[in-house]
Amino acid sequence: MEYNWKIRDKAAEENVTSLSRDINVNNTLANMLVNRGVDTFQKAKDYFRPDLDKLHDPFLMKDMDKAIQRLEEAIGREEKILIYGDYDVDGTTSVALVYGYLSQFYKNLEFYIPDRYKEGYGISERGVRYAAENNFKLIISLDCGIKAIEKVSLAKMLGVDFIICDHHTPGDELPPAVAILDPKRKDCEYPYKELSGCGVGFKLMQAFAQHTDRDATIVMSYLDLLAISIAADIVPITGENRILAFYGIERLNNNPRPGIKALILKSKIEKEIEISDIVFKIGPRINASGRLEHAKASVELLIAKDLDDALRQAEAVDTVNAARKNFDENITKEALMMIEEKNAIREMRSTVLFKEDWHKGVIGIVASRCIEKFYRPTIILTESNNKATGSARSVYDFDIYEAISECSDLLEQFGGHKYAAGLTMAVDKVVAFQEKFEAVVSSRIQDVHMMPVLEVDDEILLDQINYKFYNILKQMAPFGPGNPEPIFYANQVYAEDVRILKEKHLRFNVVQDGQVTRPVCIAFGMADRTKYEDEIVYKMLKRKMRFDLAFEIRENTFRNNSSLQLYVKDIKFD
Known part of the structure; x- marks a missing residue:
């Protein structure tokens, strides 16, 4: 498949020069940062040194005071509280966070996840009636509810109050809830609009801890769950989300809760966890239960307190995920065949x-x-x-x-x-x-x-690729929407020592005239890739044809020896 390279415009020269001088980086890095909105010393400091003290006051969110008042009343009266969330990763992590935090000091609560097939997405009539029939007086909905006008009205008629925590865009009419927390409300002045559903639930718990003088570090211990929701729900990793994801990933790597530790072990992640590991390994396992069976199993795993129990639950989730992958592969084959035939x-x-x-x-x-x-x-x-x-x-x-x-x-x-x-x-x-x-x-x-678009940051020379350059790139993580992993291109290069790995991938050294550095390139899945009149890329590389190379810079460690490699994103031949 051919890519249309969309190379970012050069930032204003005076901004690049100024930032380059102020933070002591080369113009390539300064240009890339300015293009990401990091154009002053203070913004660079905030970007490279995320700080939990820079999180916004949760009471800036519209209705937060009402939500905290109603939650305190429910706890004071010992009312039954139902924590209700959607069946995807954002929903299940939201429920695990809010239920997990509140259950540490309040026991009169349960959680509820709708059945994908019997109830569908969001607030269901079945869920509302379950709450009313079982004497719940308050539902806290997470990652859903902003458009559930009829269901929330039914709950109100049945004597059940709602606190809605959502991050989707509201309609013209809002449900008759006691409080609606959604930074995308037109009348909400909360400074950051791109929180995940779990992020809104986190702000509710942060506000509750702040209002009741509880230890704030306990709320922060749930950032591993929040980082998973941010990555899996593909929300921008900018502003407040960047701070939350940074510290959440730090916790994932150093002290994850038992359920997540079990998922990491099952995912066979043996390096520092990155956003991509969540998106492709951890997230799909959490999602699998809701796709094939019931997402309740994922919540129970995420709130597990014992690693041995969590490992048993993770084994069951992993089995469901394997079945999900089997369905996925077989149906994809059928679908592609229908197109091709x-x-x-x-x-x-x-x-x-x-x-x-x-x-x-x-x-x-x-x-x-x-x-x-x-x-x-x-x-x-x-x-x-x-x-x-x-x-x-x-x-x-x-x-x-x-x-x-x-x-x-x-x-x-x-x-x-x-x-x-x-x-x-x-x-x-x-x-x-x-x-x-x-x-x-x-x-x-x-x-x-x-034609798929490949967004490329800038052109670089191969001699610019060194550990000093790479170590600054690493500090730009976590990467994701709004802060993509840097992609560079090198002009007029050719390949040497071209090899095929595992019948699927290409490995070669890339050479550029006038440059000493000849980095190793890995081109995943390109062994049988064709270009222009269906000629195989491998043969074109072997003939030392000139090409432009788009790539990411990664570190490879093998037998305790580390080196920089280029992960090929695309090749354009002359």
Whole structure:
């Protein structure tokens, strides 16, 4: 697959020169920092030295005073409290954090996770009635509830109050809750708007500890859970999230709670944990229970107090995750085959596939996998409760939610945002939807949208790649949305000592005229990659053809010897 390289514009020269002088870094690093909004000495200090004292006062959040008052009343009256959260990673970590913290000193509470298949996303009528029938007087909802007007109204009628902790964008009308904590409320002046759902729950607990003069370090001990939610929910790692993620990852590496320690062991992570380890190894294991069975198992693991118990629970979660991967792989193969075997589908500008027996819990993953092979807006549908239900995923800068909304006359419900959405329709409407969605996408999408984008920071010379340079790059972590891992490119290079590893990957030394440094490059999955008229990259490298190389700089340690390597992101030949 070809990439469209989007090389960041050079920052203003006076800003780069000033920052370079003030913090004693070269112009390449200064330019990269300025492009990330780090353009003064103070901003650089805050960026490179995250400080928990810089967290915002939780009482700046709209309704926080009301939430704390109602929570104190519930505890004072010994009312039953239900901690309610969604079944994904953000929801389950939110519940584990709030339930785990409150249960240390208050026992009259339970947690509740809705069943993906019987109740669906968010606040369910079944959950509300469970609370009322079991004499709960207060529900604290986490990572959901901001649009649950009917369900919260029902709860109020049944004598159950709500404190809503959410981070999704509210509608024009808010639910009749006692308190609604959501930094995206139009009337909320909280300075940072991009908290995860777990982040909002954390601010509630931070406010409670502050108001009741409890030890603040106990709340901070839950930052390992919060770091997982920030990484897995793909929220920007900027501002307050950067501080929380930094200290959360520090705790993950040094003193994680038993459940997370068990997940780390099961994930076989034998190095310092990074955001990518959460996204690709820890997060999917937590998510697996909610995808295939019930997410309650993930919460029970996350709040486990004993490592031996946690390891047994992690084994069960790992088994479910293995089954999830099996479903994912098999359904992806079927979906790709459906595209490849029909010229009409292969030549479309969109992909909409339906098969009644595909597992609902993995269709979002399958949509993403299909985009890796056929880069275009993709919707994967299966049958659930006699309806066709699906997950949509988009490509760079194409609004799939708007495209779906153009087909709303064929849908029973839909929701989502620019890059991901969910939808439900009658099974007999699937063919009509496929046709209309393809027409809408074809009328809106441009050729530039049909090629994946690789965002590149800057050009560097190979001799600039050394440990002094790399050690500064390392301090820019944690990386993620809003603070991506730096990608550089080197111009007019060629390869020597080209080898194939494990029949999948390429290893070679890269050479640049006039430069002494000849770093090792690892190109994962590129052994059979083709370029231009289907010539194999391996053969082109062997012929010492000139190319431009886009890469990340990583440290490789083998038998106690460390060296810098380049992880290849893309190659563009002359």
